[in-house]
Amino acid sequence: MALVQKLYETPAERLLAFVERSLQPEGDWKEEVKDAWQRIERFFRDQCFRDELVLDQEVRVLKVVKGGSSGKGTTLNYSSDVDLVLFLSCFSSFQDQAAHRRSIISFIKKRLIQHSKNLAYSITIVPQKETTRVPRSLSFQVQARKTSEVIGVDVLPAYDALGHFSSDFKPSPEIYEDLITSGGPPGEFSPSFTELQRHFVKSCPVKLKNLLRMVKHWYLQCLKPKYRNAALPPKYAFELLTIYAWEIGTDKSDNFNLDEGFRAVMELLLDYEDICIYWTKYYDFQNETVRIHIKQQLKECRPVILDPADPTNNLGSEKRWDLVAKEAARCLRQACCRTEDPSQGWHVQPARNVQVLVKKAGEEPQTFSVDPHSPIWKMKAEIKRTFGFYGQQRLSFQEPGGERQLLSSQQTLAHYGIFSKVNIRVLETFPSEIQVFVKDSSGQSKPYAIYPEDSIRDLKEKIEEAGGPYVEDQILKFQNRRLRNHRSLSDLQIKDCDTITLIRRSHRSPGLPMIRLFT
Known part of the structure; x- marks a missing residue:
């Protein structure tokens, strides 16, 4: 627990030095992780499926992609997790992957045990938890040769849905339409989108990666040891929340104070019941199937944290965020969060502003940027100034396939599950008039x-x-x-x-x- 005490006892203005001294990976550790990765990758590319028939066919490794903290560039000095995603020729669709993944994982496990000596590392297969679901991965640990630390590896066989990938790649909407209609559980096929997930984090500025390391360190050393048996959110959820806080709190600046960023993330975790965040970097609302699915996801019980690479994967769902908020509240009382003037720190609302297009008969539509957690009466005041109303405003909206609903002045857009661009009709009524x-x-x-x-x-x-x-x-x-x-x-x-x-x-x-x- 020494590292925990050091974090909580470190003055806020010394956090950058703490990250550089204790969390950034040292050269030897980075080289060890790199060497282990290269040997394992070579095994899967050259040996695993060689001269063997699997599912009555020859299986080719189309590509191997490194995910996890090692692939994203957020490795800690004492911990590394590597997601090794194998894109295989035997999967020609998401349905193929679901049908044959168990057989592929069993084959990989057998071959890994047979050839473990060739890897020059001590490998321990991690037993799978009892579950009725088909496992998504094979987990094993690689014992580092120069330290007592282990490198955790998850091998995930996947369907190559994206094909050729480049840094400016945006998948066609049909790929996401196929994903949504495949019938898999939420996030079931996220490994197919590892390259997007990795690039989303890896492209962050260096200073933001240091903030990601610190938040991950807090998760591993302060939160997880207290609640080992609880269903805590995955580390990826905290990465996304940290990136979101940085985007909103600094307008994507790479010049910020690390202590202000860390405090902002802890404060955001206290508001978990209001969190609803998503990105439109890789998918958006243009395709009807994708649009309907995203809007439905945004109506789910909060927190909602949609994977920017996979709209079916809500990382906030069914986890013990109350325990997370409890530890975040404790963290905010420690020296590491005592900034000189908390009121001057990042101001991060738990959801982005919503673009509201207001239509009135006979008038040009007007666009407003509205905090979804702000009372609707505040939006009405803006609309009144814009349109010059004298009578009573009646605002209403209609979701595709639904009935038109009246928006109450005392409620918020969040109350109606509105977190994305919406068209609202405004009607001016005078005493005794009704709206139909x-x-x-x-x-x-x-x-x-x-x-x-x-x-x-x-x-x-x-x-x-x-x-x-x-x-x-x-x-x-x-x-x-x-x-x-x-x-x-x-x-x-x-x-x-x-x-x-x-x-x-x-x-x-x-x-x-x-x-x-x-x-």
């Missing part, structure tokens, strides 16, 4: 302001004025009842925020214009 939603055959709804005493024909005229069908071509229904023109909304018991269905009458021959007579 009119839904067309496409499922889209529009809001209309109308008095309860007005007739159904009055509503039809408003629909026509807003660009809808002619009054004569409209059939309106409410609760499966057809609405007659002369009846008032109050007579029909239509109340505020009720939804009325619009059906376009098709009684004219195609191509014949309607002749309207005016008197």
